[in-house]
Amino acid sequence: MELHAEFTSEPFRGEGPPPEHAVRACEAAERAGLRTDFGPLGTSADGDHDAVLDALPSIVRAALDGGATQVTLRLGTTPRGTPPTAGDTSVLDGFVRAVEAELGTRLGDLDRPGKQRAVRLLEEHGAFQLRKSVAAVAEALGVTRFTVYNYLHRDES
Template sequence: MGHLEAEFTSEPFHGEGTPPEHAVQARAAAEAAGLSTDFGPLGTSVSGDSEALLDALPSIARAALDGGATRLTLRLQQPGASVEPDGTEPGSVLDGIVRRVEAELGTRLSDLDRAGKQRAVRLLDERGAFQLRRSVAAVAEQLGVTRFTVYNYLNRDRHLDQD
């Protein structure tokens, strides 16, 4: 196989600021396995030899869960892949999801009121938009809000779903 890249997100999110312990512990497990890491507010990207990366996944998951994660999402990819799994160009998957949500809501994301923006974030989340790399920043820009606001909407909806 050669080389692999993985991106994992652990929840609950805390938005911007100090990263949650589960994210810190998952990153430490990846680094302990000798993987290159790129730590971000929504997820951590790791890369390395495919065997080393695949062997490290259980310890990364265990570290996140031991650190308090309630959910761990993983995406694996061979580096240099220039298309999404459905054959579309990168970025167009999110654009397509956003266009469908805008059509459903009858207006552009930027024209929605606060309640409409919260509903849009919920719909985008249901359709998997936030599983895509850098999607929170892109959606925040289209909504005309900060990334922190999008994280707050996501956390609000997820807490409501648990009640």
């Protein structure tokens, strides 16, 4: 049986490079042979039941040793009918083209407020329901995945 673990570590610092505790936790999951999707506000790791359960102590220890003050974990079986990945380019490309048309330019040519707006519009279109879409959107915007996560979780004021 496959298991799916999602873990977050805090504190969250905002923009810039990902926090050391998030990087170390992801690296621990990868060393354990798990398939990972890294995001500083949430990293997922998938693998065989025993491999995931055996890796959890080292993931948590790596986060804490890296400076985390809190680690949150969600664990479950790998969901059936997982959403398509961003590798299914026709779906994500359609979202990106629609947002570019609405904003009147390519995502990579936008200034920072424009990129923030683009991320909000992509979220409204459901682009982030696709697995691994954050990495693809980050590439289109010319920013890091960490920045996209920051835009997604930013308070609109």
